[in-house]
Amino acid sequence: MVILRCRDASFAYDGNEVLSGLNFEINSGDYLCVVGENGSGKSTLIKGLLRLKPPCAGEVSVSGVAAGEVGYLPQQTAAQKDFPASAREVVLSGRLGARGILAFYTKADKSVCDENMRRLGVYDLRGSCFRELSGGQQRRVLLARALCAAKKLLILDEPAAGLDPAASRELYLIIEKLNRQDKMTIIMVSHDISGALQYSSHILHLNNSRLLYFGKTAGYAGSAAGAGLVGRRPDA
Amino acid sequence: MLKALFEMLSYPFMARALVVGLLVSLCASLLGVSLVLKRYSMIGDGLSHVGFGTLAAATVFNASPLLMAAPVVMAAAFLLLRLSENSQVRGDAGIALISNGSLAVGIMLISLTTGINIDVYNYMFGSILTMSAADVALSAVLASAVLAVFVLFYNKIFAVTFDESFARASGTNAGLYNSLLAVLTAVTIVLGMRMMGALLISSLIIFPAATSMRLCKTFKSVTICSASVSAACFLTGLAASFLFAAPTGASIVVANIAAFFIFCALKAGTRIARRTKQSGA
Ligand SMILES: Nc1ncnc2c1ncn2[C@@H]1O[C@H](COP(=O)(O)OP(=O)(O)OP(=O)(O)O)[C@@H](O)[C@H]1O
Ligand SMILES: [Mg+2]
Numbered sequence: 001m002v003i004l005r006c007r008d009a010s011f012a013y014d015g016n017e018v019l020s021g022l023n024f025e026i027n028s029g030d031y032l033c034v035v036g037e038n039g040s041g042k043s044t045l046i047k048g049l050l051r052l053k054p055p056c057a058g059e060v061s062v063s064g065v066a067a068g069e070v071g072y073l074p075q076q077t078a079a080q081k082d083f084p085a086s087a088r089e090v091v092l093s094g095r096l097g098a099r100g101i102l103a104f105y106t107k108a109d110k111s112v113c114d115e116n117m118r119r120l121g122v123y124d125l126r127g128s129c130f131r132e133l134s135g136g137q138q139r140r141v142l143l144a145r146a147l148c149a150a151k152k153l154l155i156l157d158e159p160a161a162g163l164d165p166a167a168s169r170e171l172y173l174i175i176e177k178l179n180r181q182d183k184m185t186i187i188m189v190s191h192d193i194s195g196a197l198q199y200s201s202h203i204l205h206l207n208n209s210r211l212l213y214f215g216k217t218a219g220y221a222g223s224a225a226g227a228g229l230v231g232r233r234p235d236a
Numbered sequence: 237m238l239k240a241l242f243e244m245l246s247y248p249f250m251a252r253a254l255v256v257g258l259l260v261s262l263c264a265s266l267l268g269v270s271l272v273l274k275r276y277s278m279i280g281d282g283l284s285h286v287g288f289g290t291l292a293a294a295t296v297f298n299a300s301p302l303l304m305a306a307p308v309v310m311a312a313a314f315l316l317l318r319l320s321e322n323s324q325v326r327g328d329a330g331i332a333l334i335s336n337g338s339l340a341v342g343i344m345l346i347s348l349t350t351g352i353n354i355d356v357y358n359y360m361f362g363s364i365l366t367m368s369a370a371d372v373a374l375s376a377v378l379a380s381a382v383l384a385v386f387v388l389f390y391n392k393i394f395a396v397t398f399d400e401s402f403a404r405a406s407g408t409n410a411g412l413y414n415s416l417l418a419v420l421t422a423v424t425i426v427l428g429m430r431m432m433g434a435l436l437i438s439s440l441i442i443f444p445a446a447t448s449m450r451l452c453k454t455f456k457s458v459t460i461c462s463a464s465v466s467a468a469c470f471l472t473g474l475a476a477s478f479l480f481a482a483p484t485g486a487s488i489v490v491a492n493i494a495a496f497f498i499f500c501a502l503k504a505g506t507r508i509a510r511r512t513k514q515s516g517a
Contacts, residue, residue, distance in 0.1 A: 050405040067407030077399055083273060085398055086454040093395040097407030103391040129453035149406040 071150025094148030265466030289338030362433030362485030
């Protein structure tokens, strides 16, 4: 079942097109890795898929996934440096989208929140001030928040950036499990080509504001797009 | 001191001021946490000037100040929100234009008709004597409604304040809650303006939040602390204004400034204490 579809979608900032004429479909249960060099428009595409940024031409359509069933990890958080919030308050806010207008957290919400914090190894930091955590710890807290929000679709913008090797391995396992067992659709931006090849089912490669490759991971290494990147050590 | 306070409450206008002022202080401090964190502090300031312009117009046209100001300030709140969402620099300038523009229009209206009289002075610097019993009842109801809405939507307001794009992406209608904040702020400003004065009301929004952020590190504690600080400063300021016959609004602001510096000192104190403990151990 197709849950996301881009038809000739283009995105622009102040009239400058940074992505043009994208055509692809994402099916329920896919594990898509978005790759491409810095500035190729990966984060822009993610925002487009989340409808945070409307396309300047063409259309992006979503079906079968309600807004409250999407988990999202932004590449950068807009949240201010001096924001007073505990780690747990941040993770709990992941449960809000699914709540109606009146939002009080239930026991179930709190236990899902604590479970995800344990999974990412930040349970002991739950009372700490978010702004006083290290970069990697903040990243893990935001990942836990994304997991709390995700029911059908999980969209991660460079989730492994800033994580130590053990944590990023653990992260890949968590994501794989969500994809296999819970049939969650995963869309992930990554500079880690070997990780992408190992776990994903599909690859989307952006280059020079165009789609260079979209298709099964298996076919990527043999394609012209993949040939340049595969085998090269990831820079990140 | 206590005797003086009881004496103060025996005047009906003081009792009224106490009820309305306490409610408005609570509303302002709660909304202030979000507004300050969202970098919307200037909106409060802009709205109070728009409020002044409207009150001036209301005096000229002999309309009810509260009823006339509320819708106009609300409309202005939406406009200012739009402006500051679109672009940082242009938004800032836009707010300044609207706020000074309405101040100027207000002053023009007044000087062309009644002239700067005591009413106008009161609108600018506040007075607790101007409120009728009906005003008090209306203010109390509105302020309670603002408080209730804030408590009901507390979690959503946190989410939208902390990370608006995540909130949007995960299905929260961020626009709705931003508008809600704007409406609640507009109502609070209109209610508080008569007592605090158009030039001072926005400090009621900014100070308690800024003060509690010195020490508190979670959203919940900042919220609770702001409300307490605001209430305490209001009571202190009101009492001081009664005892020393000082203007009410200014007294409350001075109390808030004092609280801010006390919190700064406490923060420095805890830091020094921690350092000496570390070097001692
Ligand atoms: N807010 C913005 N305003 C103007 N231009 C922008 C904005 N955000 C991104 N761009 C431009 O759009 C292009 C794509 O940016 P995007 O953030 O999508 O890249 P990316 O592929 O995510 O890069 P990275 O690997 O560094 O995260 C870049 O050329 C960038 O300059
Ligand atoms: Mg990016």
